[in-house]
Amino acid sequence: MVSLLNLGDCGIMVLRPMQKLPRFHGGTVTTEMRHLYRSTAMLHRRNLPLQLSSEDKDFSSLEEHYDLVTLKLRKGDLLIAGTDGLYDNIGDLELKSLALAHHQGRERSAQAFADGLLQRAADAARAPAEFGPGGKLDDIAIVVAEVVTASPTISGKLLANTEDAAE
Template sequence: MKERFVMDCGALYLSKGKSENFQGDDAHFVCAEKGTIGVADGVGGWWSRNVDPGKYARQLMQNCVEAIKNRAGEEDIDPKTVLLKAYKETKLEGSATACILTLKNNVCLFFLFRSQHLHAANLGDSGFLVIREAEVVYKSPIQQYKFNHPYQLGKNIADWKKIEELKVTVKLGDIIVLGTNGLLDNLRPSDIKAIVNNQFHKKKKSEASFAAGPEHFHMGGKRDDITVIVARVCRASHSGHSSRLFRRMVKLIIGS
């Protein structure tokens, strides 16, 4: 039987807050043993009611991890089921967008062939890209009523009915970039692709010159918390080899 594929991941969070004690609105998790990752973005409008939306996002992600762990012994993780269970267990005031992904290994006839796909549950304006052979082959759709007014999970909010399930075929070597809207509102897919390609393909430019180059320097933009998880589809025996590279790549993405 062919070897199982996994996601080799790196993650980073950058808060827009100036205080070291400010945890920000975003949250995320990486559950490597179950091939599942997720991000959440607390909806900032709650600050006007003196409610910290980051607490809701962090509790939601923690409840996702608990829902995954409670499925011990079960190979198949259903991201929509996980997200709905986590939502029902999150009792705090506030609301958040969320996107969680799991990598599925499908064993075909006589165990002779494996196919892989991402199974995602998404609500709101967080999302993900799949980059293959230097090209963006998939970008998840944004769910929002209007700009800066996304679908969201929260108490007495019925948007949970709009959670979208997505299935995307992936191949060995594909790069997955999962991020909150702080990333996706400020960088185009082509910008993210350029940074990823620079790290995975030999180029004359150094990392420093690439990041500082005028074509990759952005003025303005929407000031927001940013969470990024970068994952590479690889064989299980090769996982963990790219963690340093991913951390560097994530810093470049956020630094742009």
């Protein structure tokens, strides 16, 4: 399990590799990356994200403005945390495609995947407008984690954690 707290315009995406069965008998089973979780940006208004600062003396106004989620993870799940420099320059579909390529090329490390994402986001940020919508220059920080082992957090039968503790 992992608990995630998010505030502002940084974000996190959790992807899970899933086998996709063929539409007809004899077809090929393929793998795709499924969104398990995707945070959303928290803004005061456009281009003005909620932020924490060392200058703030009172954080009580931010108590209602954060997301806290807990997710059950499995072996192979991929967590991609990044600043808005990542998510403003690489869309979710492209991130899923890059994550699938990483998942299928097992020789690559999470560090190599993060480095590749960083380079792709930096390239997109510097793209001139005449070749598309243009990029958004901003700071880019990325943390990638892949679940390599998983153990049940609650022993017992399937869905044991949904039973009333008083029983």
